[in-house]
Amino acid sequence: MTSVEEPARSGERIRDAARTRAEILDVATQEFARAGYDGARVDEIAARTRTTKRMIYYYFGGKEQLFTSVLERAYGVIREAEQQLDVDHLDPVAAIRRLAELTLDHHEQHPDFIRLVSIENIHEAQHIAASEKLGKIGSPALDVIRRILASGRESGLFTADVDAVDLHAMISSFCFFRVANRHTFGALFGRDLLDEAQRAHYRAMLGDMVIAYLTAERTPR
Amino acid sequence: MTSVEEPARSGERIRDAARTRAEILDVATQEFARAGYDGARVDEIAARTRTTKRMIYYYFGGKEQLFTSVLERAYGVIREAEQQLDVDHLDPVAAIRRLAELTLDHHEQHPDFIRLVSIENIHEAQHIAASEKLGKIGSPALDVIRRILASGRESGLFTADVDAVDLHAMISSFCFFRVANRHTFGALFGRDLLDEAQRAHYRAMLGDMVIAYLTAERTPR
DNA sequence: TCACTGATGTACGAACCAGTACGTTAGCTG
C-alpha cells in the first residue's frame, strides 16, 4: 500500500498538498474497508487525519469521489504487484503454480483490498463505472496467464484450450473467497481459512487443483 | 425463498402476526441485500410493507436483530435445499460433479443470499456470532461430501485424501465468486460471469476442475 | 515586499434516520 511516509527532515511541515491527500487516502481506505461505504464516516476519517473534513471535500469533492479514489489507488497497488510477476523463466506447470501461489499470498496480505472489492460489488461496481482510470487498467496478470497458457499448449503439457480470463477467475475465486468469506466460513464451519498453520496446505491445494485441471485428459461426458 | 403468499380466501385480513412478520422479512431481505446493512433504511423497509415501522421494532426489536433474522432465514433456505440433495445413487465422480453443478445453480438463483453473506463478512460475522440458531446449523452438503469422498476413496477413484470442508470451500469459492464479484469482474474484464450463454461452460469448467483435482495422480513436487 | 492563489481551519445547517411514547383496535376467551 502506498502510504504516507514521514519525510526524513523531522515532521512539522505545515503545507503539503500531496502529503495531506495521501494521508486522507490512507485513512479513508481503512475506514471504508472497516465499515463499508455507508458505514464509513467522513468525520471519522477526518478525525484520524492531521487535517480536517474540509480538506476531504477540497481535494476529493465528496464521500462518493473519495471512495472512488480509494478504489483507484487500491487497484493501482495490485496492478503494480502483478507487473512484478516474473515467471517466464519457469516451465508452464511451475509458472502457473507460482502464479497461483503469489495470488494467494497477495490476497492474504491485502485484506482491505478484498473488502473494498466486496463493498464495491454490493454497490454494483458503480464507482468503477464512474471512474475514468479504472475502466482501462487491464490486468498484467492476464497477459502473464496468456503467455503461460500459450507455451503450455505448444509444449503439449496443457490438454485443454482454456481461456485466460476463465483461468484468472478460477484462481482468483479461491484466493478471494478465503479472505472475503473468512468470517462466515469460520463461524459456520469452525475453520479459519487464514490460519497460518494451514497456509502451505491451501497453497498446495490451489496449485494442485489448477494444474490438475490444466493437465487432465479430458474424458467426454 | 419462503415468501409471503396471499391466502386463498381473498386478502383483506387485518390482523395476522405470522403474515406481517414474514412480509417484513421478505422486504428486509431485499433492502439489506440491495444496500448493505448501513445503507438499508428501516423506514424504507416499513414503507414497502403493508405495516409500519412500529411493527419492525415490535417483532424484531431493532435493525440489528432484524438483519440477524434475515440471515437466519436465508441460511435456512440454503440448508433446506442442501437437504434435498440426492446423489447417493450416483458413482462418486458423477455425484461430485452433480453436487458442484447444483451448487453453481443454487448460488446463481439466489443472488440476494450471496449479497447478504458478503455483507455479513464485512461485519465480521457478528450477527451469526450473536445468533443462537446460526451457530449450530451445520451443513447437510458437508455430510453429502463426506459420504461421496469416502466412497470415492474406497473404490480407488479418488487419489487424494481430501478433506470435506476443504472441498466444500473449493466448490463454493468459484460459485460464490461468480455471483458476488460479478460486477467488478464485469467492469474490469468485460465479461459477465452470469451470462446465460456461458452457464453450461462454467458448469462444465467447475466440474472438470474438481474431478481433475480428485482423480489426478499426485506427483510429488 | 506585496499581492495573489492554493491550502487550511472553524463553525454551523439541514436533512436524515433509528428508535419510542402514546394511543387505538381486532378478535379471542370466558
Add this chain to the structure above:
DNA sequence: CAGCTAACGTACTGGTTCGTACATCAGTGA
C-alpha cells in the same frame, strides 16, 4: 357480550452526518 391482550398506527425526538459558508494563512512570483 365484556374485557383483555396481542397487534397495530401516529407522531415525534434526539442524535447523527454529509456537506458548506466564511474566515484565514502560507508561500510564491513579479
